[in-house]
Amino acid sequence: xxxxxxxxxxxxxxxxxxxxxxxxxxxxxxxxxxxxxxxxxxxxxxxxxxxxxxxxxxxxxxxxxxxxxxxxxxxxxxxxxxxxxxxxxxxxxxxxxxxxxxxxxxxxxxxxxxxxxxxx
Numbered sequence: 001x002x003x004x005x006x007x008x009x010x011x012x013x014x015x016x017x018x019x020x021x022x023x024x025x026x027x028x029x030x031x032x033x034x035x036x037x038x039x040x041x042x043x044x045x046x047x048x049x050x051x052x053x054x055x056x057x058x059x060x061x062x063x064x065x066x067x068x069x070x071x072x073x074x075x076x077x078x079x080x081x082x083x084x085x086x087x088x089x090x091x092x093x094x095x096x097x098x099x100x101x102x103x104x105x106x107x108x109x110x111x112x113x114x115x116x117x118x119x120x
Contacts, residue, residue, distance in 0.1 A: 025068030
C-alpha cells in the first residue's frame with residue numbers, strides 16, 4: 001500500500017500542489033477583487049446593501065492575491081532553486097507584493113463591471 005505522506009513528499013508533487021494552490025488563490029482573489037459583492041448577491045442578498053462590505057472584501061482579496069503570489073514564489077524558489085533563509089523571506093515578500101500589484105484587475109474595469117451588473 002502506498003503511504004500518502006511519501007507520495008506528497010515527492011518534490012514534483014509538492015511543487016505541483018503548491019503551484020496549483022497558489023494559482024487557485026490568485027484566480028479567486030482576482031474574481032473577488034473585480035466583483036466584491038457578486039458572490040453575496042447570489043447567496044446572501046441582504047448583505048449586499050451594507051456600505052462597508054465591498055471595500056472590506058476588496059481589501060481581503062488584495063491580501064489573498066498577495067498570499068497566492070507568495071505561495072507560488074516560495075514554491076519556485078525553495079523547490080526549484082533550493083534557496084532558504086531570512087533574506088530570501090524578505091525578498092519573497094517584496095516579490096509577491098510587486099507581482100500582486102501587477103496582477104490586480106484594473107480599477108476602472110472592476111467598477112464599470114460592478115455598475116453594469118455584467119459578470120464573467
